[in-house]
Amino acid sequence: MGYYDQHLHTQFSPDSAESFENYLEQTDDLIVTTEHLDFHDAYNGGVDTVLDYAAYSDKIDALNRIHGGRIRRGIEVGYTPEAHTQIVSYLEGKTFDVILLSVHQNGHFDYLQPIIDEMDPKAVMREYFGLCTKAVRKLDGANIFAHFDYGIRRLSVTLDDLREFEPQLKELLNAILAKEMALELNTRSMYEYQNADLYRYLIGLYLEMGGTRFSLGSDAHSIHKYRYHFDDAIALLREFGVTGLTQFKNRVAYIEPI
Ligand SMILES: [Zn+2]
């Protein structure tokens, strides 16, 4: 079995209309979907975006009976300190193969909303990386830290800008290491939002600090972005001497060679 795309959305996420069936047609191998959980979802008018776990599980069970158990279940937890208790109680007693941890918003607005354009970019970066570190420290049990650059996707951040935040990024990476989580290479961030150079820098920093766990995810919301630019991301990892990706089954990590 090869490595697979570890960050995908279907119609079980409000911002995707894609079906499991269409993803299954893309491959004979495993797939996993990682659906949104965002309480007080700023991107969605402030309503709670809550994965319908029963419907999601039923759908996967039914398809797994036909497709030889090829679907794994995942969730992308959008963390805010305000929603901590709701997140923990939602996750309790539910079964996932992989839990992604993300920061999408600061409790007032999502970092992809236009208000970001009017703000001081450095202030946005400071706030965002701070929230990311807090999320990793506070939430136990997550497996992968997703798209470290989500909060700066709307900004034109140069490598020099990012280097200014090296102490904060090290704090974030330290927290990720302490929780034995994997670091996601989000290929839409890298090749659609043009942040590959920022990822290159972060990968170097993470390896220097002893990091070994990498996850590859397109963050596709439709089949058109499935395994988006995976060859480029794999080539980048190989440049750094990385030989495997970290994947999760029943939230237990294992390495898949690249
Ligand atoms: Zn996300």
Ligand SMILES: [Zn+2]
């Ligand atoms: Zn996502």
